[in-house]
Amino acid sequence: MAPEKRTELLQGTLDMLILRTLQLGRAHGHEIAKHIQRTSDEVLQVEHGSLYPALHRLERKGWLSSRWETAKDRNREFKYYRLTAAGKKQLLAEESKWKQLAEAITRVMGPAEES
Amino acid sequence: MAAWRMQNRKQMEDELERELRSDLELEAEEQQEAGVSAEEAQYRALRSMGNTTLVKEEVRLAWGGLWAEQLWQDLKYGLRGLRRNKGFTLVATLSLALGIGGNAAVFSLINAVLLRQLPYRDPDRLVQVTAYCPKGIIVALQQRSRTMDIAAYSEDSQVNLTGQGEAIRLVGSRVTANFMPVLGVEAQLGRVIRGGEDEPGRDRIVVLSDALWRRKFGADPGVIGRPITIDGVDREVIGVMPPSFEFPSSNTELWTPLHMDPSNSFDFWSTGFIPLLARLRPGVTLAQAQAEVRSLISQVIPLFPYALPLTWSADATAVPLQQYLARDLRSKLIVLQFAVGLILLIACANVASLLLARAAVRQKEMALRSALGAARGRIVRQLLTESVVLGSVAAIAGLGLGYGVLSLFKLVLPRDAPGLANVYIDPRVVLFAALLAVTTGLVFGLLPAWITSHLNLAATLRSAGQRTTSGGGGRINAALIAAEVSLAVVLAVSAGLLVKSLWALAHVNPGFSPEHILTVPISPDHSLCEERSRCIALYSQLLQEAQSIPGVSAVTATDGLPLSGEFPYLPVELQSHQLNPSETLAPLFWAGAVTPGYFNLMRIPLVQGRTFTAADSENSELVVVVSAATARRFWPGKDPIGQHLRPPSDWGNPPWRTVVGVVGDVRQYQVSTELPDWLHGVVYMPYPQSLGSDRQLPSSMTMLVRTSRDPQYVAAEIRRLVQELNPNVPVGEMRTMDGIISSSKTQERSLMWLFLSFAGSAVLLAAIGTYGVVSFSTAQRMYEMGVRIALGANRRDLFGLVLRLSLRLVLAGVAVGVVLAVGATWTLRSFLYSVSTRDPLIFLSVALLLISVAIVAGFFPARRAAQVDPMTALRAE
Numbered sequence: 001m002a003p004e005k006r007t008e009l010l011q012g013t014l015d016m017l018i019l020r021t022l023q024l025g026r027a028h029g030h031e032i033a034k035h036i037q038r039t040s041d042e043v044l045q046v047e048h049g050s051l052y053p054a055l056h057r058l059e060r061k062g063w064l065s066s067r068w069e070t071a072k073d074r075n076r077e078f079k080y081y082r083l084t085a086a087g088k089k090q091l092l093a094e095e096s097k098w099k100q101l102a103e104a105i106t107r108v109m110g111p112a113e114e115s
Numbered sequence: 116m117a118a119w120r121m122q123n124r125k126q127m128e129d130e131l132e133r134e135l136r137s138d139l140e141l142e143a144e145e146q147q148e149a150g151v152s153a154e155e156a157q158y159r160a161l162r163s164m165g166n167t168t169l170v171k172e173e174v175r176l177a178w179g180g181l182w183a184e185q186l187w188q189d190l191k192y193g194l195r196g197l198r199r200n201k202g203f204t205l206v207a208t209l210s211l212a213l214g215i216g217g218n219a220a221v222f223s224l225i226n227a228v229l230l231r232q233l234p235y236r237d238p239d240r241l242v243q244v245t246a247y248c249p250k251g252i253i254v255a256l257q258q259r260s261r262t263m264d265i266a267a268y269s270e271d272s273q274v275n276l277t278g279q280g281e282a283i284r285l286v287g288s289r290v291t292a293n294f295m296p297v298l299g300v301e302a303q304l305g306r307v308i309r310g311g312e313d314e315p316g317r318d319r320i321v322v323l324s325d326a327l328w329r330r331k332f333g334a335d336p337g338v339i340g341r342p343i344t345i346d347g348v349d350r351e352v353i354g355v356m357p358p359s360f361e362f363p364s365s366n367t368e369l370w371t372p373l374h375m376d377p378s379n380s381f382d383f384w385s386t387g388f389i390p391l392l393a394r395l396r397p398g399v400t401l402a403q404a405q406a407e408v409r410s411l412i413s414q415v416i417p418l419f420p421y422a423l424p425l426t427w428s429a430d431a432t433a434v435p436l437q438q439y440l441a442r443d444l445r446s447k448l449i450v451l452q453f454a455v456g457l458i459l460l461i462a463c464a465n466v467a468s469l470l471l472a473r474a475a476v477r478q479k480e481m482a483l484r485s486a487l488g489a490a491r492g493r494i495v496r497q498l499l500t501e502s503v504v505l506g507s508v509a510a511i512a513g514l515g516l517g518y519g520v521l522s523l524f525k526l527v528l529p530r531d532a533p534g535l536a537n538v539y540i541d542p543r544v545v546l547f548a549a550l551l552a553v554t555t556g557l558v559f560g561l562l563p564a565w566i567t568s569h570l571n572l573a574a575t576l577r578s579a580g581q582r583t584t585s586g587g588g589g590r591i592n593a594a595l596i597a598a599e600v601s602l603a604v605v606l607a608v609s610a611g612l613l614v615k616s617l618w619a620l621a622h623v624n625p626g627f628s629p630e631h632i633l634t635v636p637i638s639p640d641h642s643l644c645e646e647r648s649r650c651i652a653l654y655s656q657l658l659q660e661a662q663s664i665p666g667v668s669a670v671t672a673t674d675g676l677p678l679s680g681e682f683p684y685l686p687v688e689l690q691s692h693q694l695n696p697s698e699t700l701a702p703l704f705w706a707g708a709v710t711p712g713y714f715n716l717m718r719i720p721l722v723q724g725r726t727f728t729a730a731d732s733e734n735s736e737l738v739v740v741v742s743a744a745t746a747r748r749f750w751p752g753k754d755p756i757g758q759h760l761r762p763p764s765d766w767g768n769p770p771w772r773t774v775v776g777v778v779g780d781v782r783q784y785q786v787s788t789e790l791p792d793w794l795h796g797v798v799y800m801p802y803p804q805s806l807g808s809d810r811q812l813p814s815s816m817t818m819l820v821r822t823s824r825d826p827q828y829v830a831a832e833i834r835r836l837v838q839e840l841n842p843n844v845p846v847g848e849m850r851t852m853d854g855i856i857s858s859s860k861t862q863e864r865s866l867m868w869l870f871l872s873f874a875g876s877a878v879l880l881a882a883i884g885t886y887g888v889v890s891f892s893t894a895q896r897m898y899e900m901g902v903r904i905a906l907g908a909n910r911r912d913l914f915g916l917v918l919r920l921s922l923r924l925v926l927a928g929v930a931v932g933v934v935l936a937v938g939a940t941w942t943l944r945s946f947l948y949s950v951s952t953r954d955p956l957i958f959l960s961v962a963l964l965l966i967s968v969a970i971v972a973g974f975f976p977a978r979r980a981a982q983v984d985p986m987t988a989l990r991a992e
Contacts, residue, residue: 028134028137028138029134029138030137030138030141030142047165048135048138048163048164048165048170049165049166049169049170049173050173052131052134052135052170052173052174053170053173053174053176053177054177056131056174056177056178057177060177060178074141074144076137077137078137078141079130079133079134079137
């Protein structure tokens with residue numbers, strides 16, 4: 001772990017990250033958290049206190065579905081989440097919104113770095 | 116459905132638990148696989164999970180619909196907390212119930228009198244035209260008005276119902292034929308009086324009230340079409356009104372058409388000035404109607420067959436009927452509302468301070484709960500729910516209490532005010548109480564909840580109990596108590612002023628001595644007196660025979676019993692005071708008919724000249740007696756004896772009457788006032804020579820009997836005598852003169868008692884509040900007290916320290932309260948008799964009262980402080 005690299009998630013981006021993670025296929029909460037951490041080079045730490053409420057909220061909105069299924073590598077059941085059709089649409093929407101935002105922020109931040 | 120929900124809920128909880136557990140286990144396994152020891156792995160997994168309870172709470176929030184469940188939890192928790200702290204709950208509930216109950220009761224009065232719609236068709240279109248008019252003018256106004264349909268009604272007057280068992284006296288109103296159609300009311304049985312039925316020949320009909328129909332006719336539907344005799348006139352019953360119809364007052368028992376006979380010029384133009392009401396025609400605004408009233412009045416003045424002053428009805432206008440009907444009640448209701456509002460504020464402050472004190476004790480509980488994962492918002496909400504639960508319990512108790520005190524409150528208002536009979540706790544009142552409960556719950560709960568939830572967690576948990584400070588709570592609490600005391604001062608001053616006022620009223624000399632006097636109303640039909648000699652004979656015989664009842668020392672009769680509401684008056688022309696034409700009408704005098712012996716029996720002193728004797732008969736010289744104030748007013752410095760006066764007539768000149776005596780002044784109208792300002796003098800006439808306001812011999816008289824015997828016995832004897840003389844003459848209810856004086860002060864008295872109980876409750880609440888705060892802060896400072904003693908402080912110093920704290924709280928409140936009271940008591944002005952609203956004695960007594968409350972409230976905590984054992988206090992840490 002590299003604590004100095006940790007950073008807080010931007011408000012509202014966790015939902016997008018979860019949806020994005022589930023685009024690769026089913027995953028349970030632990031896997032989702034680990035995946036986000038790994039792919040962000042441990043920069044993004046997902047707290048359980050944010051992850052699980054987010055999962056339940058997204059499921060309630062109909063963007064995720066869940067089912068208890070046995071893990072491939074362990075002989076135990078986990079609650080696996082999947083992206084629904086509505087979830088896929090939502091992900092696209094959030095991605096494009098995010099891109100716009102990121103570009104905008106980059107444009108603002110860019111020139112100042114030079115001076 | 117609900118069961119399924121609960122099932123579903125349970126399942127969701129289980130799954131969440133399982134989901135989190137599986138995550139935890141997986142984390143631990145992975146840690147182990149990475150080579151960490153089993154124990155360390157478990158520990159790391161737990162750390163990474165964080166506060167499980169909080170995670171679950173957050174997830175539940177995401178589920179939504181949670182608030183209902185939390186509310187239920189909070190409710191259960193709140194009720195449990197209330198049950199645990201019985202003393203607190205009792206005091207808090209009682210305080211609030213007092214506040215809410217009083218407010219609910221006053222609100223139900225306001226609801227009935229000012230808010231509830233009048234039970235007529237489109238009541239918003241009804242107006243009162245504030246002019247009193249004779250029949251001729253009523254007809255003229257009806258014909259000319261373009262904006263309104265105008266009707267008229269006489270105020271309640273007494274009539275006789277004979278031929279239905281024993282003759283009885285009833286209260287009736289005479290109305291124009293369009294009166295009921297204008298109000299838009301229908302009969303519950305038969306029909307109402309209709310257009311044209313006030314013409315002579317068609318007007319021998321009567322409509323009964325529901326109450327009279329049940330009481331006298333056994334609710335018999337066959338009453339329609341039956342003839343009954345009212346004041347000697349046979350009338351056919353055409354209808355029975357529904358119980359909700361009470362106009363002009365709730366006493367009205369029957370309605371007869373106004374007798375409209377233009378050929379009887381005197382009757383048509385000169386007597387019976389009666390009130391008008393009207394319905395605005397479609398599309399007409401109130402302002403248009405008001406403008407029309409002004410122009411109509413000036414148009415009709417020339418129609419009078421005699422000269423009328425130009426100022427007649429100059430200020431007449433149209434006002435909404437409901438507003439007009441509530442005109443006398445409004446100021447009282449405002450004062451009552453003001454008082455109960457104060458009580459509620461005090462109760463809120465009291466409960467808030469109790470809650471604050473309790474909050475300080477519960478700091479640890481709250482700190483622990485938030486350490487265990489309760490969110491701050493959740494804690495505030497839970498505390499608020501407790502307050503609202505408390506408020507709701509109090510509201511239920513308060514509604515019960517309100518129902519109980521309602522009848523007490525009603526005593527303050529005139530009994531026959533329309534709508535007052537129908538005061539009850541209706542859904543609107545319940546809603547009002549519920550709103551009060553929630554609002555007060557939030558008001559008194561918010562502050563403690565906020566303070567409690569903003570604790571420094573670690574500091575609170577670490578600190579060891581008794582020394583805990585309540586943060587800003589202490590100072591806020593002191594301010595609450597001071598506020599409470601100041602409001603109590605306002606109420607206590609108000610009560611004090613009313614007590615002093617009633618005391619002053621009780622010591623007014625009414626001008627006569629009421630002891631051992633019985634009064635019995637006798638009321639032959641008016642028609643009997645059209646032949647004067649028959650009525651004169653009836654009364655002279657009755658008085659003579661009553662004189663022989665054993666135990667009766669004197670008997671007399673009058674048509675104007677003081678303070679009884681009987682109030683005969685006449686315009687009086689004085690020979691020495693020629694009226695010039697621009698002047699108003701001849702001054703109105705209180706003008707009573709009395710039989711010989713009246714002044715003697717009433718012990719009204721004779722100042723000059725003589726009183727009446729049996730020789731002042733129908734045919735002898737016309738004589739009068741005037742009151743001393745009248746003599747001073749009209750003949751200052753002159754001898755009143757031998758002066759002349761007469762009731763003027765528009766038809767010829769009646770003979771002058773000679774003043775033969777002057778008697779002491781009597782409070783005829785109210786104990787508190789000499790005479791209303793529209794009356795300019797008092798004149799007495801011997802009965803055989805007397806005139807009522809219709810210029811006829813008064814038929815209804817009240818017999819006065821001075822006796823030391825049992826009143827019931829004497830009353831029964833008189834009833835028997837009257838029955839023997841003429842069975843068609845009703846005998847009214849016997850009352851003692853003392854009773855009449857006392858009931859003339861009923862409204863003042865009940866207002867005083869109400870305020871006394873308000874003030875009592877307020878002072879009690881303030882005392883409880885002060886005691887609570889002082890003893891709580893003393894308990895918190897026991898350690899400090901121990902240190903002081905250990906360092907050599909005198910026990911008396913400690914006693915004084917605590918007592919001073921109590922005094923400081925109360926003195927601050929008294930200071931503010933006195934200022935508030937000076938500002939607030941002006942609302943009582945019109946209810947006070949010979950007491951200034953700034954009466955220094957009252958203010959001083961109230962201040963002293965509250966200071967002694969402070970001493971009593973501070974005494975017990977002070978004694979506890981003085982008796983503290985330093986060793987115990989210090990070791991308690």
